[in-house]
Amino acid sequence: MTKLFYNATSVAINDIGLLIEGAPKSGKSSLALSLIDEGAKLISDDLTFLCLKNNKLYALPPEKMQGCLFIREFGILKISEFQKEPVAVKVLIRLCQKETDFLNGEKEKKLFGVDIKVFNFLSSDFALTKKIKAVIKLIQKEWELKE
Numbered sequence: 001m002t003k004l005f006y007n008a009t010s011v012a013i014n015d016i017g018l019l020i021e022g023a024p025k026s027g028k029s030s031l032a033l034s035l036i037d038e039g040a041k042l043i044s045d046d047l048t049f050l051c052l053k054n055n056k057l058y059a060l061p062p063e064k065m066q067g068c069l070f071i072r073e074f075g076i077l078k079i080s081e082f083q084k085e086p087v088a089v090k091v092l093i094r095l096c097q098k099e100t101d102f103l104n105g106e107k108e109k110k111l112f113g114v115d116i117k118v119f120n121f122l123s124s125d126f127a128l129t130k131k132i133k134a135v136i137k138l139i140q141k142e143w144e145l146k147e
Helices: 028-037 099-104 128-146
Strands: 002-006 009-013 016-022 041-044 048-053 056-060 068-071 075-078 087-096 108-111 114-122
Touching: 009 028, 009 128, 016 028, 016 056, 016 128, 028 041, 028 068, 028 087, 028 128, 041 048, 041 056, 056 114, 087 108, 087 128, 114 128
Parallel strands: 016 087, 087 114
Antiparallel strands: 002 048, 009 016, 009 041, 048 056, 056 087, 068 075, 108 114
16 A cells, blocks of 8 residues: 655545645635534644555545644644544645636646546635535535446
């Protein structure tokens, strides 16, 4: 099993792994905290281990960072409900700071040979957690149709 580091915060919602990517100070950890508050489980903050197994990409935290979320104004926050098992990554959330990046962003990305759906959102969007939950429902429906 190949393990690679990827610069992204990651959470699991309904057993779907989400990578959250963006520039420094774009709100990756704050978004993860908001999603955790609504039932998501933290995988890793800012740096995620990605494992390639059977042509699927799995996310897990570096061992020393398990259950830790860094909030810039607060410091390290210990999260008690975190993802303990590797989870399949299906979605990349890209936080954009300019509308042109949001509108012109890619819709799919190959990560270590695996196709991942990309959803571009403005980091300042006040309904971001609601939109991400809609993305998860969409992905779940696609899975149901494939099976």
